[in-house]
Amino acid sequence: MNYTILVIAFRYIRFILVFFSILTLFRGHNLPGGGFIGGLMASGAFIFQALALGVQSSKNSLRIKPSKLIASGLFLAILSTLPGFFAKGVFFAGTWVKIPLLFGATLKLGTPLLFDTGVYLSVTGVVLLLIFTLMEEWKWN
Amino acid sequence: MTIILLIIFLGAAGSLLIPRQLDRHKGILLSLLPLTAFVFYLIKGYHMKQVGPEITSIAWLPQLGLNITWLFDGVSLLFLFLVSGIGVLILIYSNSYMKHDEGRHRFYFFILLFMGAMLGLVLSGNLLVMFLFWELTSFTSYFLISFKHEYDKARQAAMQSLLITVMGGLALFAGILLLGQMGGTYELAELVEKGHLIRFHPHYFPALLLILAGVVTKSAQFPFHFWLPGAMQAPSPVSAYLHSATMVKAGIFLLARMSPIMGGTPEWKILVSLIGGLTMFVGAYLAITQTDLKAILAYTTISALGTLVLLFGIDTQLSVKAALIFLIVHAFYKASLFMVAGMIDHKTGTRDINLLGGLRRLMPKTTVVTVLALLSMAGLPPLLGFIGKELIYEAKIQTPGIASVVLILGVASNVFMVWVSAMFGYRTFFGKLGTTPKVANEKGWELLFGPSVLAFGSLALGLFTNSLGQLIELALSTVRAQPLHVEIHLWHGFNQVFLLSVITVAAGVFLFSIRQKLLPVLAKINSRFFAYRFADLFNRLLDNFVKFSKNKTAVIQHGYHRFYLMTILVVATAFVWFQIYVTRGWDIQYDFSPIPFYVLVLTLIMIFSALTAAFAQNRLTAIISMGVIGFGIALIYLFYGAVDLAITQILAETLTVVLFVLVIQKMPRYAKFSSRKSRVRDAIIALSSGSFVTILVLNALQIDYNDPISDFFIKNSLPGGFGENVVNVILVDFRALDTLGEITVLSVAALGVYTLIKMNKVRK
Numbered sequence A: 001m002n003y004t005i006l007v008i009a010f011r012y013i014r015f016i017l018v019f020f021s022i023l024t025l026f027r028g029h030n031l032p033g034g035g036f037i038g039g040l041m042a043s044g045a046f047i048f049q050a051l052a053l054g055v056q057s058s059k060n061s062l063r064i065k066p067s068k069l070i071a072s073g074l075f076l077a078i079l080s081t082l083p084g085f086f087a088k089g090v091f092f093a094g095t096w097v098k099i100p101l102l103f104g105a106t107l108k109l110g111t112p113l114l115f116d117t118g119v120y121l122s123v124t125g126v127v128l129l130l131i132f133t134l135m136e137e138w139k140w141n
Numbered sequence B: 001m002t003i004i005l006l007i008i009f010l011g012a013a014g015s016l017l018i019p020r021q022l023d024r025h026k027g028i029l030l031s032l033l034p035l036t037a038f039v040f041y042l043i044k045g046y047h048m049k050q051v052g053p054e055i056t057s058i059a060w061l062p063q064l065g066l067n068i069t070w071l072f073d074g075v076s077l078l079f080l081f082l083v084s085g086i087g088v089l090i091l092i093y094s095n096s097y098m099k100h101d102e103g104r105h106r107f108y109f110f111i112l113l114f115m116g117a118m119l120g121l122v123l124s125g126n127l128l129v130m131f132l133f134w135e136l137t138s139f140t141s142y143f144l145i146s147f148k149h150e151y152d153k154a155r156q157a158a159m160q161s162l163l164i165t166v167m168g169g170l171a172l173f174a175g176i177l178l179l180g181q182m183g184g185t186y187e188l189a190e191l192v193e194k195g196h197l198i199r200f201h202p203h204y205f206p207a208l209l210l211i212l213a214g215v216v217t218k219s220a221q222f223p224f225h226f227w228l229p230g231a232m233q234a235p236s237p238v239s240a241y242l243h244s245a246t247m248v249k250a251g252i253f254l255l256a257r258m259s260p261i262m263g264g265t266p267e268w269k270i271l272v273s274l275i276g277g278l279t280m281f282v283g284a285y286l287a288i289t290q291t292d293l294k295a296i297l298a299y300t301t302i303s304a305l306g307t308l309v310l311l312f313g314i315d316t317q318l319s320v321k322a323a324l325i326f327l328i329v330h331a332f333y334k335a336s337l338f339m340v341a342g343m344i345d346h347k348t349g350t351r352d353i354n355l356l357g358g359l360r361r362l363m364p365k366t367t368v369v370t371v372l373a374l375l376s377m378a379g380l381p382p383l384l385g386f387i388g389k390e391l392i393y394e395a396k397i398q399t400p401g402i403a404s405v406v407l408i409l410g411v412a413s414n415v416f417m418v419w420v421s422a423m424f425g426y427r428t429f430f431g432k433l434g435t436t437p438k439v440a441n442e443k444g445w446e447l448l449f450g451p452s453v454l455a456f457g458s459l460a461l462g463l464f465t466n467s468l469g470q471l472i473e474l475a476l477s478t479v480r481a482q483p484l485h486v487e488i489h490l491w492h493g494f495n496q497v498f499l500l501s502v503i504t505v506a507a508g509v510f511l512f513s514i515r516q517k518l519l520p521v522l523a524k525i526n527s528r529f530f531a532y533r534f535a536d537l538f539n540r541l542l543d544n545f546v547k548f549s550k551n552k553t554a555v556i557q558h559g560y561h562r563f564y565l566m567t568i569l570v571v572a573t574a575f576v577w578f579q580i581y582v583t584r585g586w587d588i589q590y591d592f593s594p595i596p597f598y599v600l601v602l603t604l605i606m607i608f609s610a611l612t613a614a615f616a617q618n619r620l621t622a623i624i625s626m627g628v629i630g631f632g633i634a635l636i637y638l639f640y641g642a643v644d645l646a647i648t649q650i651l652a653e654t655l656t657v658v659l660f661v662l663v664i665q666k667m668p669r670y671a672k673f674s675s676r677k678s679r680v681r682d683a684i685i686a687l688s689s690g691s692f693v694t695i696l697v698l699n700a701l702q703i704d705y706n707d708p709i710s711d712f713f714i715k716n717s718l719p720g721g722f723g724e725n726v727v728n729v730i731l732v733d734f735r736a737l738d739t740l741g742e743i744t745v746l747s748v749a750a751l752g753v754y755t756l757i758k759m760n761k762v763r764k
Helices: A004-027 A035-053 A055-062 A066-079 A082-088 A111-137 B002-017 B020-030 B032-046 B074-097 B104-123 B127-145 B152-183 B188-193 B195-199 B204-218 B227-233 B236-245 B247-262 B266-288 B293-314 B317-348 B364-378 B384-397 B403-429 B445-463 B466-480 B496-513 B515-529 B533-556 B561-583 B597-615 B619-639 B643-664 B676-702 B709-721 B726-734 B736-763
Strands: A096-100 A106-110 B054-061 B066-072
Touching (some): A004 A035, A035 A055, A055 A111, A111 B643, A111 B726, B002 B020, B020 B032, B020 B074, B032 B104, B066 B074, B066 B188, B074 B104, B074 B247, B074 B317, B104 B236, B104 B247, B127 B152, B127 B204, B127 B227, B127 B247, B152 B195, B152 B533, B188 B247, B227 B293, B227 B533, B236 B317, B247 B293, B266 B293, B293 B317, B293 B384, B317 B445, B364 B384, B364 B403, B726 B736
């Protein structure tokens, strides 16, 4: 089946969704957003593609298997607990690095951001794994 | 101490990374690990007599009395030598034995893991840590027994041994906790000093029973002995290592550790020696009628373990000394016999003594080694087994009170042992050449290396007892908790004990010579009363238990989603309404801020869609109406400033609708609508649960927080978490552990769905 409207809409919407999901992830610490929301948005983009063009097409553009997304997400999350352990002796203790940029601005990078990225990846992976599996089972398209 | 253990554990993981080119020498390469450990312990043990026992402690969870304490004393030294020394030989043996096995990488991994666990177990100075290693040995044993997991029998035997040892382990854990409460510590070294306190404590007896349950199951004592013959499904190196030389000795090790703390009481003496004596006799008796080489060895192992338990039960200085020596004796001859049995199996293709025979012509070197080991098992001079047996007899003669019973059982068991040894050797290596599936040879030095070292070791230690005496002296002083001097002699002179030995050997040989007449009778008796009865009984018990829980589960887990929901809602409603009734929860002071016009409109839309969903004629309408409610809630969140919540709600709602649409398009149309009766019932449930939620929410407004926790988060979010978005800082910093748990649960759930659906496809 070919959903013309979906296919045309998808071309624009997927890009926007992915872009915003990443934006949401990074601004999450100070403004509404974060890994969980970002992950849901990113997965939404690929679900949209799967609905419009089929699971295989969506899988191809994702390039990485959802199960691997989950694994790498969990890995990043665990990884982010270690710097605190080695620096302060406490698991999960947030550790921050301040990188001075031009014009007096500073970029603050910390383990919570790494952790949030882990959340982002694993949430995306979980949702996509669930939906792809179900869609394949029911032979969508 | 810690480093050696780490080397073994890391070696287990590292064994999987050994490059393919070195595959042929894998066992020999890996044997360097236990060799390092052995040499290390040898050097440290050499100085122990001057330095004394060494205790190193690392705090782990001191609040619970949980420290990683290594207690390096005489007893642990004895066991460390056995575990690491025999480990070296086993790995060399495996190099040839497992060479062509597909699963050899798995094998090496688990056997090294076991080795680490066993070394940790005998080094532990803290009971809780010891328990951890204790369980780890059970698990690795499970994986090694089920090594050939494509065979039903292997899986069953593995499950049986796991269930029995783990149940015993659970009892042991309870016993350890009781012991810790009585003594106020889990440190062995401190508990020994509080021994008198524990022995007169009212909880002494239950604790003893629980700990003995652990010993009895782990060391395959009657009536839990049946898992050990079953465990012979494991590859021969495993049988030789775990199920004769080391793991089954863990129970004995525990007895040796408990002896200075709990030993010496009448309860200990009666219980322990009763169990041990029975096992000793039953094991030896059942060994005679076996025809499988490994089964014969398994039953003699049970008997030997019974002897060890009995000796700890007699609990005199002499008996403990005999036990410690016999421990070494048994490990030496039994490990070498198991390796030989495996080798014969490997080379001839069978382990049945009815098919074997005359192998001495094809395997002359093996014959010499086996005969030496068998002589040690039969307890003949000048081998180490002779010393062991003499000391055991001496200890039994001097048993206070029950010497005669113990002695008769002991002599009978030893007569059987002599008989079995004669049978094992004669039927395998002498007589006519048997018709075996393969023609035997002796190629592969690795196979014969271990048995020869151990067999000639028995001979050497029997003749030169000096170094053995020093080791036993250290161990005995630890068990008896006082410095003692030990000298071991091969020759004790012509005395009562020697007379008993002569009688034993004569009787054993005599019985062997008339076996043609005896064996059929015994086989008949055994098949009627003993054979496999215990294992069968256990299996039936297990089957019935599974059936029972299946029935119960079928009632509770009926599979109708609507009834699950109904159960949850009705129960919750009943409880909450009861509470509301008791506290007059409906008296709410209405003190609302004015509601904006658009919120009111939104609410009306939501109410309308809720009604639409309830009365919808097809699924799609219902789902979309539910979606409207979800989005409405998201908008309300937005009005009141909960932006994160609103976004999440919108996204979750979208996904839910997508999922629903996916599902329903594959479902049939509404075939039939609920009857009027059930609609009324559903309406009542829905209204009452909806109303209690409403009342709860209204009540929640009234609650006066003295110090809301949100203040803390708001205050600390920027300075502590460097974030202005409090919700996010809570998620990824303050409560990051919760979040980690949540994403893990999500991942597991997704993988569960994936496996269920994909597996179902495979089955079709």
